Amino acid sequence: KAGVTQTPRYLIKTRGQQVTLSCSPISGHRSVSWYQQTPGQGLQFLFEYFSETQRNKGNFPGRFSGRQFSNSRSEMNVSTLELGDSALYLCASSPGPYNEQFFGPGTRLTVL
Amino acid sequence: KQEVTQIPAALSVPEGENLVLNCSFTDSAIYNLQWFRQDPGKGLTSLLLIQSSQREQTSGRLNASLDKSSGRSTLYIAASQPGDSATYLCAVSPLNQGGSEKLVFGKGTKLTVNP
Numbered sequence: 001k002a003g004v005t006q007t008p009r010y011l012i013k014t015r016g017q018q019v020t021l022s023c024s025p026i027s028g029h030r031s032v033s034w035y036q037q038t039p040g041q042g043l044q045f046l047f048e049y050f051s052e053t054q055r056n057k058g059n060f061p062g063r064f065s066g067r068q069f070s071n072s073r074s075e076m077n078v079s080t081l082e083l084g085d086s087a088l089y090l091c092a093s094s095p096g097p098y099n100e101q102f103f104g105p106g107t108r109l110t111v112l
Numbered sequence: 113k114q115e116v117t118q119i120p121a122a123l124s125v126p127e128g129e130n131l132v133l134n135c136s137f138t139d140s141a142i143y144n145l146q147w148f149r150q151d152p153g154k155g156l157t158s159l160l161l162i163q164s165s166q167r168e169q170t171s172g173r174l175n176a177s178l179d180k181s182s183g184r185s186t187l188y189i190a191a192s193q194p195g196d197s198a199t200y201l202c203a204v205s206p207l208n209q210g211g212s213e214k215l216v217f218g219k220g221t222k223l224t225v226n227p
Contacts, residue, residue: 004155035217043217050211055210088153099201100161101146101158106155
């Protein structure tokens with residue numbers, strides 16, 4: 001069974017640009033969550049989707065948004081990039097509430 | 113607000129040693145606790161999931177315990193190997209999130225096993 005996949009794996013952008021990251025969950029998993037990982041703050045929750053509905057949102061500015069499609073694939077978008085948005089963005093999927101969560105390899109975003 | 117702490121932040125041991133990693137959380141109202149491993153620049157690999165009603169889980173050389181009332185979990189690694197070198201992260205899934213699966217993470221313990 002294929003794991004969680006994330007594309008692209010690496011991105012370099014400049015301040016003010018926008019970026020879209022993609023996550024394909026494990027087949028059959030309907031829940032997708034996104035996290036930002038930085039050396040200073042560690043792993044911080046961005047948002048969570050279940051059956052195309054945002055179920056929870058972390059404490060991030062409105063420049064961070066996401067969505068989930070009918071096939072459970074999810075995208076997150078960051079607009080007007082700032083230097084502080086440089087991070088590893090991780091996606092996790094699970095079959096449903098309170099189950100084990102499985103993470104993808106992440107997308108490394110660098111903002112110059 | 114749930115907070116998760118992992119001590120120590122870094123640990124270096126000789127190969128073959130048994131070791132314990134610690135995780136504490138401030139609110140005992142959790143659904144489960146999960147231990148992950150992260151290699152440099154990579155994603156997270158799930159090691160063990162302990163439901164709130166369980167006391168421990170075992171997988172190979174790994175054993176994780178949970179004491180929900182005291183807000184503590186430990187990850188025991190037996191007969192450590194250089195390949196165990198990685199950062200180990202603990203995460204809890206808080207109750208009262210309306211079904212959300214949001215995880216709250218500690219900052220991890222960086223383990224180095226020396227040959």
